[in-house]
Amino acid sequence: MAMLKLENVEVCYGVIKAVKGVSLEVNQGEVVALIGANGAGKTTILHTITGLIPAKSGKIEFNGHNLLKTPAHKIVSMGMAHVPEGRRVFQGLTVLENLKLGAYTIKNKAQISESLERVYQRFPRLKERRNQIAGTLSGGEQQMLAMGRALMSSPKIILMDEPSMGLSPLLVNEIFDIIKEISSSGTTVLLVEQNAKKALSIANRAYVLGTGRITLEGNAQELLNNEAIKKAYLGE
Amino acid sequence: MSFLSQLINGLSVGSIYALIALGYTMVYGIAKMLNFAHGDVIMVGAYTIFTAVSMLGLDYWIAIILSVVFCTVLGIVIEKIAYKPLRKASPLTVLITAIGVSYLLQNIVLLIYGSHQRPFPKIISVKSIKIGENLVISGEAFFTMVITIVIMIILTLFIKNSKTGRAMVAVSEDKGAAELMGINVNRIISITFAIGSGLAAIAGLFFASTYGFIGPYSGAMPGIKAFIAAVLGGIGSIPGAMLGGILLGVVEGLSKAYISTELSDAIVFSILIVILLFKPSGLLGKNVTEKV
Ligand SMILES: Nc1ncnc2c1ncn2[C@@H]1O[C@H](COP(=O)(O)OP(=O)(O)OP(=O)(O)O)[C@@H](O)[C@H]1O
Ligand SMILES: [Mg+2]
Numbered sequence: 341m342a343m344l345k346l347e348n349v350e351v352c353y354g355v356i357k358a359v360k361g362v363s364l365e366v367n368q369g370e371v372v373a374l375i376g377a378n379g380a381g382k383t384t385i386l387h388t389i390t391g392l393i394p395a396k397s398g399k400i401e402f403n404g405h406n407l408l409k410t411p412a413h414k415i416v417s418m419g420m421a422h423v424p425e426g427r428r429v430f431q432g433l434t435v436l437e438n439l440k441l442g443a444y445t446i447k448n449k450a451q452i453s454e455s456l457e458r459v460y461q462r463f464p465r466l467k468e469r470r471n472q473i474a475g476t477l478s479g480g481e482q483q484m485l486a487m488g489r490a491l492m493s494s495p496k497i498i499l500m501d502e503p504s505m506g507l508s509p510l511l512v513n514e515i516f517d518i519i520k521e522i523s524s525s526g527t528t529v530l531l532v533e534q535n536a537k538k539a540l541s542i543a544n545r546a547y548v549l550g551t552g553r554i555t556l557e558g559n560a561q562e563l564l565n566n567e568a569i570k571k572a573y574l575g576e
Numbered sequence: 577m578s579f580l581s582q583l584i585n586g587l588s589v590g591s592i593y594a595l596i597a598l599g600y601t602m603v604y605g606i607a608k609m610l611n612f613a614h615g616d617v618i619m620v621g622a623y624t625i626f627t628a629v630s631m632l633g634l635d636y637w638i639a640i641i642l643s644v645v646f647c648t649v650l651g652i653v654i655e656k657i658a659y660k661p662l663r664k665a666s667p668l669t670v671l672i673t674a675i676g677v678s679y680l681l682q683n684i685v686l687l688i689y690g691s692h693q694r695p696f697p698k699i700i701s702v703k704s705i706k707i708g709e710n711l712v713i714s715g716e717a718f719f720t721m722v723i724t725i726v727i728m729i730i731l732t733l734f735i736k737n738s739k740t741g742r743a744m745v746a747v748s749e750d751k752g753a754a755e756l757m758g759i760n761v762n763r764i765i766s767i768t769f770a771i772g773s774g775l776a777a778i779a780g781l782f783f784a785s786t787y788g789f790i791g792p793y794s795g796a797m798p799g800i801k802a803f804i805a806a807v808l809g810g811i812g813s814i815p816g817a818m819l820g821g822i823l824l825g826v827v828e829g830l831s832k833a834y835i836s837t838e839l840s841d842a843i844v845f846s847i848l849i850v851i852l853l854f855k856p857s858g859l860l861g862k863n864v865t866e867k868v
Contacts, residue, residue, distance in 0.1 A: 392752050412755035421756070428753040430746050441746055444739070445758035493758070 342401075343368045343528055344389070344420075344497060349398035351381070351388050358384045360552035361398070366497065371519070371529040373539040373560060375573060376549030382532040383425050385549075386499050389530075390415050390422045403496075417445040419496035423503060425532075427486040431475030435466055438474050438485055442492030452492075459488040462518065480511040487518065497528040504535050516542055536573035540564040548573070580711050582833040583826065588717035589786065590825020591724035595779040596802030597809065597817035598731065599772030605748040605812035606768045609670045613654060613677035615799015617773050621647045621780030622696060622790045623685055629697040636699045644777040651773025652766055660762065678796075685792040693791045696784040720782045727775065728818055735814065740767060748812065801828075804848050810861020819859055 342365035351359035359381045366372045376382055387393040389400055391412035400407040405418060415422075421442075430438050439459060443452045460467035463484045469477065474485060483503055490498055503519065504512040516538050523529050523542075533539035540546055543560035548569065556563065563569050596618060603611045621643045628639035658677050662670050702715030735741035746754040747764045755761055783798050784790045801824060809820025827847055831840035851859065 387752075390756060392755060411760075412752075413758050413760045416756065416758040424753060424756065428750055430749050430753065432749060433742065433745060437742055441742060441754075441757045441759075444743065489757075 342366060343403060344530065345399075345401045346385070346389070347399040347401075349385070349388060349400060350396040351384050351393060352396050353384075357396075358552055359388065359395075362549070362552070362554055364547050364554065364557070366528060366530050368496075368528055369523075369526070370545060371523045371531060371543045373536075373543035373546040374530065374532045374549060375534075375536040375539055375546060377573075378534075379551070380549040381552045382549055383501055386422060386424075386501050386530075386532060389499060390420065416493050416495070419493075421490035421493050421495035421498045423486045423490045423498065423500040425501035425505070427479075427482045429474040429477075429482050429485045429489065431473070433474055434471050435474055435477070435485055436470040438489050439466070439470075439492050442489035445493065451494075455492045455494055459491050462491070462521065463488050480507050480514075483507065483511075483515060484518075487515075487522075491522070491527075495527060497530065498522065499530045499532075501532045502534055503531075504533065504538065512538065536569070537564070540569075578710050581713070582829055584711075584713050584717055584721075586826035586829025587822060588714075588720045588825070589829060590805075590822035591721050592779050592782045592786070592798065592821075593802045593805045593825050594818045594821025595724055595727065595775050595782070596798055597806040597821040598728075598814065599776050600803055600806040601809070601811055601814060601817040602744075602768050602772050604806070605814075606744060607655075607659065607765050609659065609667065610674060610803070611659075611769075611772075612671065612674040612799070612803075613681060614772065614776060615795040615797075615802070616678050616681035617647050617650060617654075617776040617795065618780040618783060618798060619685065619790065619792065619795030620650060620681060621777035622784035622794060623689065623694075624777070625699065625781060625784070626694055626696060626790060629699065630694070636697075639699070640778075640781060643781065644774050647777035647780070648770045648774040651769040651776075654773075655766060655769040660765075682792045682795075689792065691792060693789040696788055696790050698785070699781065700785050716782075716785055720786070723778070723782075727778070731771075732814065740764070744768060801844075804844065808848055808851060808858055810858030813858070813860045813862070816858055816860035823859075 344366040346362055346364045348361045348363055349359055350357060350361055362385060374382055384393060388395050389407060391407065391410060395408055402418060402420060430441065439456060443455055446452055465481060466484055466488050474482065477485060487503065503515050507515060512535065519529060519531065520542050531539055531543065540560045540563055545558065546560045546563050547554050548556040599614050603609065624643040624646045625639045628634040628642050629636060654677055658673050659670060662673060700716050700719050702719045704715050705713045705718055735744060743759045743764050746757065746759060747761050751761050802821060805820035805824040806817045808824060809816025824844060828840050828844050831843040835843065
């Protein structure tokens with residue numbers, strides 16, 4: 341059974357329909373990529389899953405829970421974390437305070453310090469800079485903080501929205517390595533990316549989003565060799 | 577009166593403004609709205625004490641606690657009924673609603689207590705403090721300043737160190753990201769209104785004690801002044817509200833003493849305009865452009 345399942349989801353901004361009946365599935369342990377051009381509706385889909393935007397119709401289920409009836413702030417304690425587009429770290433707070441907010445719903449202090457250690461291990465840079473104000477971090481560091489913050493809740497699934505955006509090629513590689521690590525440590529990943537080549541290279545399966553609709557789906561390796569995809573998204 | 581005692585008077589009135597300004601600035605920072613009914617909560621707080629002491633003959637301390645509790649609940653209820661349904665409405669709609677709530681509170685009090693001024697009971701009875709030859713600090717002024725300082729320290733520590741405090745900072749920066757952390761934004765907004773209104777009750781006690789009388793419109797003037805103080809300090813900034821309030825009280829006090837009582841408000845407004853010309857975000861406000 342799928343861990344996360346969207347069925348015919350429609351989302352509107354006012355009268356404009358941004359998502360026009362999207363169905364997709366993410367199974368436990370997978371890395372699923374969602375790729376598509378600017379304005380295709382990728383961010384909108386992620387925001388609808390985590391409840392920041394209401395859906396007009398359709399169904400979203402996560403481990404049997406109806407997410408469309410769940411307020412955004414209750415999603416994280418169900419085991420779903422969201423690394424939003426543009427990082428959205430709390431600029432005025434320190435790295436450590438940001439990370440602790442990632443574990444806001446966790447009451448057990450020992451569990452929080454355990455998560456913190458794990459995040460510091462994965463991102464040594466964050467440990468070095470734990471008392472720095474997040475707004476003064478570099479773009480790459482902020483991305484690491486946003487990912488570390490999401491990992492603080494020990495999620496079963498993590499949704500990432502363009503984690504490589506605006507980073508140097510070297511850092512992009514580093515971020516994708518980290519996503520692979522996160523996946524191999526047992527966390528399911530739904531990855532939204534502009535960098536289709538990279539995303540497909542680490543994903544098991546992928547969905548291609550046209551304007552508000554899934555236009556293609558399948559095995560990531562196969563999509564990587566698909567002529568239409570190569571033309572449209574891989575710049576070949 | 578010597579310059580020093582004028583200054584202390586100004587500081588005392590200024591700390592009342594600061595207490596009220598804190599409510600404005602916290603609500604603005606977190607709910608991104610100007611709660612123009614905030615001043616009237618001060619008046620309701622003062623009437624609660626008046627009712628408890630002068631009409632029911634209750635003990636002072638009980639009256640003060642009653643007033644804080646009543647205003648705190650009032651703040652929560654106002655937010656739930658009037659503002660929460662407007663979370664996604666335009667700022668203008670919310671502003672007009674806030675003005676409506678302000679008139680509603682004034683008129684409810686008018687209906688119950690009538691329009692005439694009531695003498696406010698002498699609750700704070702602290703002896704004047706004599707320092708040196710000609711400096712006497714009135715007990716009320718001293719008490720007002722001490723309590724205000726204590727409240728500010730507690731509030732600062734609360735926001736800096738408590739989990740709820742940090743959630744408040746997170747909500748003020750980015751509601752969506754805060755929700756993703758599992759923070760119940762509606763609850764944080766509710767708590768903010770509760771704190772602001774509780775502080776307004778204490779400000780109401782000090783304000784009414786300083787002036788000796790209360791009427792249904794007593795909250796309007798300190799409300800506006802505190803709003804100016806909050807803008808002056810940088811709306812949304814807690815240290816800014818404290819600084820703005822105290823500065824405003826001192827400028828107003830000294831203008832009244834040395835220039836003219838009639839002109840003091842004009843002077844206060846001129847200073848506000850000048851400061852905002854040079855620093856549009858207020859003295860301690862962040863210079864960030866509004867995020868979309
Ligand atoms: N708040 C909003 N109000 C109105 N329209 C919006 C809003 N947010 C997004 N849209 C529109 O919805 C469509 C989908 O936007 P979305 O941000 O989901 O795209 P995206 O696939 O994430 O694009 P990108 O790769 O550029 O991030 C776009 O046409 C966009 O203009
Ligand atoms: Mg996007």
